[in-house]
Amino acid sequence: MPQLPEPLERLIQELSRLPGIGPKTAQRLAFHLLRVDRVRADSLAQAIEDVKARIGYCERCYNIAEGPLCAICASPRRDPSVLCVVESAFDVLAIERTSEFSGLYFVLHGVIS
Template sequence: MAQLTESVVRLIDQLSKLPGIGRKSAERVAYHLLRVPTDEALGLADAIRDVKQNVRYCAQCFNLSEGELCTVCQDPQRDASLLCVVEQPRDLIALEQSGVFPGLYHVLLGRIAPLEGVGPDQLTIEALVNRVAQGGIREVIMATNPTTEGDGTALHISSLLAEYPVKLTRLARGVTAGSVLEFANKEVLADALTGRQSL
């Protein structure tokens, strides 16, 4: 029976460690990399090396950055009195793509998850409290994910910020525009009713 070479086995093993990539997908990617021109495959290797060597967390908000501050924190047009708190850099990107938020961000780099061994000290919560304590922020928008851990994280942060003169808000949740009530699940409907707004 034919055996894979040691290099191919090592590549498949490394690829299968990526999130969402099982063994079969890793094999497909490995065989694809073997088929493409060498410069294309090495371009991927170079891109991975560059990311690991050049990308760090922004010194102010903990977004991904190639300098001390990320592009959002460097933008003088942003409203520095508005601060949106998100769990991960990918959440920041999602909000930025909406094109409607004019303020700055703070990335927690996770959420409080006791069952996974993640406590408040492992997140950037202390840095967030320090930013608010320095003054100049009028509103903190909690944009953690609408999960048990996300809600718990938002509640913990809200209690820490309660002593400061800032408005604490949470992203609205509920029925999306264009949807039909009979097809919405009970959690969505509960959020919509609880977070209802004046006309």
């Protein structure tokens, strides 16, 4: 394949570092971003910047949070006597979608071996 311009090569390289994105998918995404209008590309870039600037981890449970505490830890409606230890924030979302659990969480961000 002919040499691509450096900014495009860099974008492909960065996209391929994302989980589940191989070199071919990264290439497809990069070429798609080349085709979209500037407003959409800027919107994506801004969303990434906003997440990195405004989202962190809860001081208490390590769930994702837009402040010192996540919405779950900050809620007075949660039962602090019940704790669910989970691997990732994805697990918190999955459990919360059931609307069956009213306790608190602790997010490990990994597995215990």
